Amino acid sequence: MNVFWSYFWPVAAAGLLAGAIAGTIGFRRQRLTTALSVGAAAAIIAALIWHGPLGAADRFATVVERTARQTLVDWEMGSVVAHLHRDPLSRHLVLIGRADDFQRSELARIMSALPGVGSAGWTDRLGGLPLAAEAALAALLSFLVGVLLAYLVELHRRYNAQWSW
Numbered sequence: 001m002n003v004f005w006s007y008f009w010p011v012a013a014a015g016l017l018a019g020a021i022a023g024t025i026g027f028r029r030q031r032l033t034t035a036l037s038v039g040a041a042a043a044i045i046a047a048l049i050w051h052g053p054l055g056a057a058d059r060f061a062t063v064v065e066r067t068a069r070q071t072l073v074d075w076e077m078g079s080v081v082a083h084l085h086r087d088p089l090s091r092h093l094v095l096i097g098r099a100d101d102f103q104r105s106e107l108a109r110i111m112s113a114l115p116g117v118g119s120a121g122w123t124d125r126l127g128g129l130p131l132a133a134e135a136a137l138a139a140l141l142s143f144l145v146g147v148l149l150a151y152l153v154e155l156h157r158r159y160n161a162q163w164s165w
Contacts, residue, residue, distance in 0.1 A: 002115060007060045007131075008138050014046035015139035019146020027154040040143055047139035051132045057089050060131070064116040068093060071114060077103070082111060082120075088130035091118030 022039025026032040051057045061084050068082035080097035084090065093111050095104075104122055111120035118128055 006063065006116070007056055008135065010050050010056070011047045011135045011139045012142040014050070015043040015142030016146040016149075018043040018046065018139075019143035019148075020150050021146075022143075023147040023150025024153070027150060036147065039147075040140060043139040043143040044136045047135040048132060051135045057131055060116065061089060064091075064093070064114070067114055067116070068111060071110065072107075075107070075110070077107065080107065085124050085127045088127070088132060090128040090130050091116065091134070092124075092126060092128040093117045093120040094124045095120060095122050
């Protein structure tokens with residue numbers, strides 16, 4: 001499972017689309033700040049809707065926790081349970097159960113390498129960046145790429161407009 005393709009691609013696509021539309025409107029109508037602020041808000045709202053009401057966060061958590069559970073079974077660590085940090089949901093995997101010092105350090109290292117896991121540890125105090133915030137940042141980053149593409153298209157249009165054959 002690739003985190004980008006399973007969770008972030010719709011967010012990135014929505015941000016790119018919002019950036020392209022906002023940039024096109026802003027560069028042509030000379031209301032750049034209004035268009036960009038409305039477009040950025042639309043990209044963030046789309047990311048939050050994808051995260052919550054459309055259920056992408058729950059599907060992501062289910063897949064990551066199932067992978068972690070299978071890894072624990074493969075390593076014969078039945079006394080250890082792994083789940084993602086909740087309230088808010090983040091990519092920090094919390095390990096709970098009996099293990100000696102060597103097992104604790106190695107399980108944290110092995111679980112950190114799982115796809116979709118940002119970090120793993122035996123404490124839930126280090127929650128990490130919430131997944132919704134990561135989605136909003138991905139939407140804003142792709143929004144900026146969309147604005148850049150709209151700017152390049154507008155430059156090309158203006159350059160070609162000076163020639164009248």
